[in-house]
Amino acid sequence: MHRKAIEKKQDVVMEKPFKMEQLLQFIEKVIFKEVKYGNACRRMSKTNFRQIFFYEFKLGRCAAETALNVNQIWGVGESTVRAWLQKFRSGDFDLEVKEGHGRPNELDNDELKALVEANTRRSVRELAEWLGLSTERIPIHLNRIGKTKELGKWCRTN
Structure with a gap:
């Protein structure tokens, strides 16, 4: 053409x-x-x-x-x-994106939310130890549940 x-x-x-x-x-x-x-x-x-x-x-x-x-x-x-x-x-002609790629989510955000709401002054290190995760992963999940640290307390993100 x-x-x-x-x-x-x-x-x-x-x-x-x-x-x-x-x-x-x-x-x-x-x-x-x-x-x-x-x-x-x-x-x-x-x-x-x-x-x-x-x-x-x-x-x-x-x-x-x-x-x-x-x-x-x-x-x-x-x-x-x-x-x-x-x-x-190999004969696989499927062009669609398949679900399940990437690292599985090892943390239940509801569990994290309950911990934070029970004690809003817990540090990232304490939360990481409690949940068995690295200190790098905790802020990512806190952000997902809408929490930020202000004046030493976990608060809702606006």
């Missing part, structure tokens, strides 16, 4: 399951239209990148080639591309 033809087209919405023609239209739209206006990175989701990786995989390109093509516009690293191409080679 030519650039003018692509600019005249309506926004292409990726549907599930997608066809290769839809994927090609999506990629052309992003590369030729949105990059021109400098907002492609803000609009690209992880799933969009995975669709591009899948497209490159279907073309038979290696990780280095794919990374080079994608890096020219978005700066995605070769290790990311390599991991996704390996996933596609």
Whole structure:
């Protein structure tokens, strides 16, 4: 397709399951239209990148080639591309974000809230020892439950 033809087209919405023609239209739209206006990175989701990786995989390109093509516009690293191409080679073509990635939450915020409300003058060190966590993790969880320390007391965040 030519650039003018692509600019005249309506926004292409990726549907599930997608066809290769839809994927090609999506990629052309992003590369030729949105990059021109400098907002492609803000609009690209992880799933969009995975669709591009899948497209490159279907073309038979290696990780280095794919990374080079994608890096020219978005700066995605070769290790990311390599991991996704390996996933596609193994037969897993799921492009959606899976829940459960990352470190599990080892603290029940309700337990922390109860401790703080029972004694508002407890230090981070005391809370960490009581809950068996590091002193670095406690302020993060205190922030999540809306508590800040003011004048030696844990108070509600406004």
